[in-house]
Amino acid sequence: MRSRLNAIDLGLGFESRVASETGLTTGETNESALAALVEGARSGDRSAFGRLYERFAPMVHGILLARVRPADADDLTQEVFLSAMQRLKDLRDTRAFGGWIAAIARNAAVDHYRRTPPTTELPTTLGAPAAPAAEAEEALRLIHELPEAYRETLILRLVEGMTGPEIALRTGLGAGSVRVNLHRGMKLLRERMYGSSTDA
């Protein structure tokens, strides 16, 4: 069964599918696949690097989006991966790649914040029905007002489309913490949107 796993494509969502098909835990399949990709990227394998990017770029983008403007998040995502590739040789435990690159992303956001102090943006629509883009802007603004942990987890869930288990798997956070952050973050977000708690 293990050899079959190694032969299958290692793209996003792979671990969950294989875990349900084989009964292996997600951590087991993920660790060996991830270690192979990181080792491949270290040795100059473009395909391995591409798959690492495919797998972790949404997480990195989400972490950045929780801290910087959408326009800056795209550029910074690329910077984070370039920086990670240059420092990949320093990563001692390949299984910890997710938490490691998440830390690089958070630090990149802090550096960006230092370089470019935040500016107050005027709302684009006042009193008129919100266009889709403006609706997104408003939702993002409200999420940005939440505490950092809630903000990051909610963006990974609502913007990047990752499920709670995926967030835990990619970031290295505990599933319990992710679930609590999602629940409390969504509760706070509802309060900000409607002015009262609608917690189920």
Next chain:
Amino acid sequence: MHDDYLWDRSGDPDPEVVRLERVLAGIRHRSAPPPFVITDAVHPRSRWTASWQFSARMAAIAALLIVAVGALLFGLRPRGAEWHVAVLGGRPTVGRVALDTRGTLAVGQWLVTDASSRAEIQVGDIGSVEVAPNSRVRLISARPGNNRIELRKGLVRAMIFAPPREFAVEAPSATAIDLGCVYTLEIGDDGTGLLHVQSGWVAFASGGRESFVPSGASAQTRPDFGPGTPYFDDADEGLRAALARVDFEPKTSPNRTAALDAVLAAARPRDGITLWHLLSRVRPDERARVFDRLAQIAPPGDGVTRDGILRGDREMLEAWWDQLGLQPLSWWRTWERPWPPGK
């Protein structure tokens, strides 16, 4: 919590979550990967480039020396280093200041969380430490190569991705020294503690006693005793209970012989690391029993003899360590050994 859809999209869709997913999908990540970075390992540098870079490094070192000498001459001191703190919940305090969303932690300051607050400390650019509720953490040192905090009580989860020994957590009865890993350390009000390693390795040390704890293993610590022997979390429950008695009861305790017997009887091949540590911790008259059991579950290879181990031959102990299939000797040589000087 009725949040199954929010958690993993199972259950009835939450209309508000669905609306937000739709609205926010437009800013989802879509960009292509950056051009692949060609590393030195793939394309070695030309001699000219290497020479130029060597000269540049020398120039940089000279410049740093000039600045350092200048700073000494003019009595300048570096500003106290600070680490960024992000609030994960509630209102943790740094010094007397309650934090709303973020703050900084300077050397000497305490970060305190109550029952409803949590925080995350960014450890320079080498990782982060999550501070759980009801914890007290102090920043002791924030210098390159020497990043150190004190955990007086509570729980921290450290994710550190730096060369070994650049980060440490000091607790009342032991210090957890990072060897490149993810781990939690919990300290109770009475100073007892539990280290659990989720990834990589941690050295758990105090007063010349050092435990090396790998991923999937834990080690306790107690005041007046220091760090206990590491054990894998999936070890037999009886082994773990007996190990605590061997570690933390007086060596003259009448229960000790039975406890050591229980540890040895329940040990699997995977528990070789536990028995290997015990070789340096049990009384000389107990060491032969530990040797015999370890030899059964993880037979020593060439060059490791019973007599040598019983007299404390360090080279033989290291050789046996290598044969346990853990980290190789080349890695191991970088660190201090838990084995005391030969007797």
